[in-house]
Amino acid sequence: MKLTCDIAIVGAGIVGTACAYYLAQEGLKVIVIERGPVGGGSTGSCMGHIVVLHDSVPHLALTSFGRQLWQQISLGLPEGVEYNQCGTIWLATTQQQIQQLRSQQTYYNQYGIATQLLDQDALCDAEPCLRKGVAGGLYVPDDAVIYPPAAACYLLAMAQSNGAMLLQGCQVMAIGPDGSIRLQGNQIIYAGIIINAAGCWASQLDRQLPIIKRKGHLAVTDRSGAVLRHQVVEVSYLQSVRQDAGASVAFNVQPRKTGQILIGSSRQIGAEGTEVEMPVLAHMLQRAVEWMPILANLKVIRAWAGHRPSTPDHLPMIGPCPGNERVWLATGHEGLGLTTSLATAHLIANMIAGRPCQIDPGPYLPGRLLQGTYA
């Protein structure tokens, strides 16, 4: 039997499931193809911080739109997704960094994003376990955290309730410009549009995609009783994000609903495996202890590592491949895929329907990084 559909999505990470979520709502016949567990790729090893980032205008636009969409659906999210609008606090130590927070605030104001500057005392009240003497912070109250794999499962379940189908345990071997998808075992599926949402592995299906893996480590503590109320990130995290060589770490901690603390984060290029590397783990923990000395005596119950799918300009690729309207991309979200998944899917749904988009899709179109045509 020939399996056909309007849309075939390769990959059931947070991005693929978000696409299924919106596209199935449109009444399209959607098939999601996933070789492993739903949300078991990068999505299953990430931090789940829904955060507005002001790295560049396109970043700000996509992250704030993404956050807004999460907020919209947050009331319907099941408990297991653990949506918690705890807000982010960005930390500054030097006067120069305080200045940086001020301009960040001005910038956010222009986009209607609520913020509040915290002086040393206010910071102390907000996060009593931080080391003393941190110069100040910027509080972004609408940022949130979720439990990512559960979120992917929820989005997929909603899509399925609108008729979407999941083919699980199926590896996609090749996708063709004619809308054909060859599965392992040579079964072929025909789709009006194929969306490649295979995260770090998207380039296995299309060699020209400039996606590399950026490894990240995380560690989680036991239920410690240490106080942490917000996701707390040092402002120089942004430098760590932009860094293109070697390994870097930044202080980035997250309160879990269970009372545990999730500690991040590291960035490394050229590390293929997901094994935990002690030097990187130790370096990352050391950084965390410098900011929150109390952490030194807490216990790590588990550490792991994952990969971020990253592009040369650190922006995702969202939209049709140049020269082929039947193969679309939704990948390369690097360290922000959780945050921007719904925004990505929303853009794609509107572009496919030929409707205007809420934000300009231009900066994310794949054409900017791909010259070759697909045909």
Add this chain to the structure above:
Amino acid sequence: MAKTILDMDVVIVGAGPAGIAAAVTASRFGLKTALVEDSPGPGGQVWQETPSGRPWSRRWLNRLRACGAQVLGGTTAVCPVDQRTLLVETLDDHHVLAWRHLILATGARELLLPMPGWTVPGVFGAAGLARLAKNGWPVAGKKVVVAGSGPLLLPAALTLKRYGARIALIAEQAPIGRLIGFALACMYLAPAKLLQAWLYGLRLANVRYKMGCWPASVEGDVCLKKVSLVHKGLKIAIDCDILACGFGLVPNLELARLLGCSIQQGVVCVDQWQRTSVPGIYAAGEQTCIAGMEHAILSGRIAALVIAGQYQEARPMLGACSRARRFGHALARAFALRPEVLGLADQETIICRCEDVTAGQLQPYTDWRKARLMKRCGMGPCQGRICGAALSHIKAWPYPTARPPLLPTRIATLIEGTMAVQKAANEAKGDQI
């Protein structure tokens, strides 16, 4: 603060019979040896120093004291830092041990299988409770059902009886036919063991012992009230205070797995010289074969002799060691678990005690990864030690990959231990230039 690294010829993890025998033997040849043990003192599962300590164990413990090996009690092996170092942690400190040879002698733990009510206070591991009793846990006057499987049920029951417990029943799940076959095999492989079992039998003469009988559920809320068992297709209910229940032993493989040692059929693979698949790493005792104390001692001695290059002395032990292993295999066949005891849990039965995950919640999942992603099964402080063993039996799920740290570990330990190793590596590089 980065600490100095303790340089050792031989590091042994686990101070049970296997680790102690290895430490004593290695020290004889002047090898600088450290013995790392999680419990406060050496002894493992059978040689703990208790007021009633047996002469044999006292002899080995005396040898250990005299041999010059450095015994690090109350010290847990947490993870390797690099290929030749091991990070260990104590209650309030940590060390890095650099080794030339590493012997894994981490032993085994009791297999607990989930059944309705098994999380009620009053349900214990059988051999575990016997150990607690020896250390002063009060069982006097308590009415106890001893149930499960394996040769440890009898000595456990006997110990409990000696400390004043009233044993209502000993229930062995294995059918009588298989046990008779096993007894015949023992006549050849381990006649002493048979005699021992017979002596146990005499001393437990007036205790009810049923074969082909197993516990099905436990009732009680704040504490245990009643145990239901199945025997010959019928349910028997027994009012009691304690269920002492163990379904045999499972090797502690976490460290071996993390070090990349090949593991097959639930044990660390070793050759006749106790060498694992990783050069420089040896394994001895229960984690290479559940075969009891004699095997543990022999295999520990062989590993140390091989490290010391004393093949002459090791060679005559190989026969006995392999016979002991065959005894272990016969043991495993005789006490193989019947399918019924693997299916005791109902929908509401908790499987992962750390994260409160029930059997019903796990039903949709076909492997660890999914169960962990969706239900956090095995992600609590015990890191799947209890539910992992249970699920590998119930659902035949292979164990999840091991990651450092193996056990909850202080952040300071991870930082300082790693830095010490890095510092040493940098200094070594400097020396070369």
